[in-house]
Amino acid sequence: MTARSVRFAGFVAMLLAWWPAMAQLPQTSRIDINNPWVRSGIVGGMSAAYCTLTVRDADDRLLSVSSPVAEQASLHETSDDHGVSRMRSVEPMSFAAGSTVVMKPGGTHVMLMRLKRALGENEKVPVTFTFEKAGPVTFYFPVAKVAPLPPMAPPMDHMEHKHGG
Numbered sequence: 001m002t003a004r005s006v007r008f009a010g011f012v013a014m015l016l017a018w019w020p021a022m023a024q025l026p027q028t029s030r031i032d033i034n035n036p037w038v039r040s041g042i043v044g045g046m047s048a049a050y051c052t053l054t055v056r057d058a059d060d061r062l063l064s065v066s067s068p069v070a071e072q073a074s075l076h077e078t079s080d081d082h083g084v085s086r087m088r089s090v091e092p093m094s095f096a097a098g099s100t101v102v103m104k105p106g107g108t109h110v111m112l113m114r115l116k117r118a119l120g121e122n123e124k125v126p127v128t129f130t131f132e133k134a135g136p137v138t139f140y141f142p143v144a145k146v147a148p149l150p151p152m153a154p155p156m157d158h159m160e161h162k163h164g165g
């Protein structure tokens with residue numbers, strides 16, 4: 001074997017070692033949403049954003065949500081507790097690659113708290129979803145003609161027991 005062919009054999013061996021490692025590199029997920037809409041709202045009140053969200057290509061975790069129109073935002077789940085509707089934060093939310101969550105009234109939703117301004121018809125509200133792998137992704141939610149949520153303070157369990165039931 002010449003020095004040159006030894007070097008070439010070394011290069012091929014390196015390539016063969018490298019190839020499967022490349023194939024196993026963690027993929028970045030891709031986030032798609034469908035049917036986005038947000039409730040209209042008044043200054044200081046609450047609103048909620050809904051959509052069908054799909055995580056593609058790789059497992060990921062939704063760490064947080066935010067919107068410039070709200071002082072605070074959180075991914076919530078509504079559940080029925082003996083006839084009383086309760087909401088709790090469900091962050092972080094894990095997604096298997098290819099999985100979808102349908103956000104709708106009475107279920108999972110993006111809660112927008114203490115609105116900085118009114119949300120009126122014919123506008124689109126930006127909502128940013130921050131994922132562990134995909135990073136922050138922003139989508140625009142059109143305001144729908146649905147009665148705004150009441151301006152009253154949310155019930156104590158809403159604010160205090162973020163991870164309770």
Ligand SMILES: [Cu+2]
Nearest residue numbers: 076087109111
């Ligand atoms: Cu909520």
